[in-house]
Amino acid sequence: MANEKVTSNDVARLAGVSQSAVSRYFTPGTSVSKKTADKIKAAAEELGYRPNVLARSLITGRSRIIGLVVAYLENYFYPEVVERLSKALQDQGYHVLVFISSIASEGVDQITQEILDYQVDGIVLASATMSSELAARCHASGVPIVLFNRLQDDVRLSAVTSDNRGGGRQLADLLVSLGHTRCGYIAGFEGASTQRDREQGFRDGLEAAGLSLFAREVGNFRYEEAQAAARRMFAGAERPDAVFVCNDHMAFAVMDVLRFELGLRIPEDVSVVGFDDVPPARWPAYNLTTIRQSVDDMVAETVAMLMQSIKQGDGTARRVTLDGTLVVRGSTRTKAPTEETR
Amino acid sequence: MANEKVTSNDVARLAGVSQSAVSRYFTPGTSVSKKTADKIKAAAEELGYRPNVLARSLITGRSRIIGLVVAYLENYFYPEVVERLSKALQDQGYHVLVFISSIASEGVDQITQEILDYQVDGIVLASATMSSELAARCHASGVPIVLFNRLQDDVRLSAVTSDNRGGGRQLADLLVSLGHTRCGYIAGFEGASTQRDREQGFRDGLEAAGLSLFAREVGNFRYEEAQAAARRMFAGAERPDAVFVCNDHMAFAVMDVLRFELGLRIPEDVSVVGFDDVPPARWPAYNLTTIRQSVDDMVAETVAMLMQSIKQGDGTARRVTLDGTLVVRGSTRTKAPTEETR
DNA sequence: ATCCATTTTGCATACGTATGAAAGGATGAG
DNA sequence: CTCATCCTTTCATACGTATGCAAAATGGAT
Structure with missing residues (x-):
């Protein structure tokens, strides 16, 4: 009062x-x-x-605020990102202003404008992309932008990703080595670079073994849509014997459908692999074979890039790709069946 | 540049x-x-x-920033809170500055000081409490504070909670009505009001049926600790026939131990109930009976309280308790066994 | 005690905006 | 055409801090 x-x-x-x-x-x-x-x-x-931080930033020109645009926290990869990134930036004396962008395209630009109004020292776009026009604008204002877990054609944008293509390839190689021949793929949102790269790597791996995708459906990174995709994929007479789901979050949905709606056993009847290695992936209920993206490493790299741009005034964009680690768990069978058991 | x-x-x-x-x-x-x-x-x-929002707030005295202190996003109740709260505040022209408080007690005060440096118009403390001293200070500065999902003795602090005691009671009544007689309880962090209230309600319900707690362990709201708690609780010769776990997040850990380490069937051998109704609770893998805390309603109430305090300059604290809804799913048996089947 | 080099301090101004008070302009009634 | 009323616009100042510059103070060294 x-x-x-x-x-x-x-x-x-x-x-x-x-x-x-x-x-x-x-x-x-x-x-x-x-x-x-x-x-x-x-x-x-x-x-x-x-x-008063605000008064101070008015004169110094730096707010010690980093804007974070994140599309949806439903995928449990992102809460971890928010947490680690906030902590890491706090340690540097910065703080995170969060912006949730509901819709994909238009929303982000609108949101980013609002961010700039706060005179942020930098922007992290997680699971979101922006128009080239706005990117140019930010570049002109000297506000560094880092795409987190996304790539975009615009070369002025820095980006931190893991090797999605390589990860997809690793998963394909694994499935092939286990003797799988009918590999399905459940895609994320088609506009996402992670989706495209993971799929491409997976296809590359299959092709190298003389195989090709046996089935393909789209789950748009959402649990319910992934369920529906799984139902469609397994509706026919001949079913896949393995499925790569574009991220763990959707993989859980697929596993739930296979087990509890179709009565299939994992991995005996079908192997399932995901991508991200979010915490539930190692919970026994799922025990999912997946590619680990190290949030810590990605965050560290992001913070380093931001700090360099801010402190050195370095406007050059950089792209960093971190290697993913294959984590083999129980959702994939352990070896190729010696004789036809079906 | x-x-x-x-x-x-x-x-x-x-x-x-x-x-x-x-x-x-x-x-x-x-x-x-x-x-x-x-x-x-x-x-x-x-x-x-x-x-320039910052320059504007320097003169108007309002920053249109709300500070959000959140302890850990590991419990998937909170990502939902962050998302909904951000969105709701965005709609009101406000934005959320996130602060992660790693450690329980000391951290929050330190963090809150940092928040105040940003001249925030309000503070939301989710899963965190603050010292009375600092509360007094905020009160003096005219910065409204809302405790989210926590209660504290200090009457100057507004709070939004659901009826944790009533929820615990509902769960006890359910288990009793299903014929359970050996009910265990796995506690959260003992310092949390949610933990205390849920336990109290649960005990009340058992007592009303002439029962008392059969076993009790502490899981501190963490997955791994809840696993350990479950192992301890089921180590003895005589096991509980039902377990109330203080929140869903820990309940998943308990279910995983019961099923995959001890080979118990849920709900045939033991019923499990949780609290929160986070998204995985309705995933078939868990299909958990729980009390739904409506994040939307809690957020709406929080935002309303903040807006009133900010716009009307109303310094009086208010406490709102929302009813939780019992959601019966498959982790509890459907009726009391007619004869002794063990 | 004198002088110079160095550190410390205060003065004044600037950052980008909002806002009360005063001046200016339009409009309509007489 | 004059005057009063009301709506616009401008002027000047304030918000709370940082910082260049000049003044003052300090501390040696001679």
């Missing part, structure tokens, strides 16, 4: 020094004599003074 | 009007003539001008 803002002037008055002395005391890298420092410290503590 | 900030002065110059006219044009509730409005609009669009 009673709004008692205490400013640097109040502290200065109480300490018997000038406002600039107070400002200097709270600005790292400036020198104040021990004596006045003590006086200011005492006065500040008595009044409970803390510098 | 080349930082070209375009200010209201630039727009004013181009449009041939004063800076204050530009400001008025962008401030809702002020009047500008059609003619100058058009000129300003044209100039602003040409330059790509957007008001």
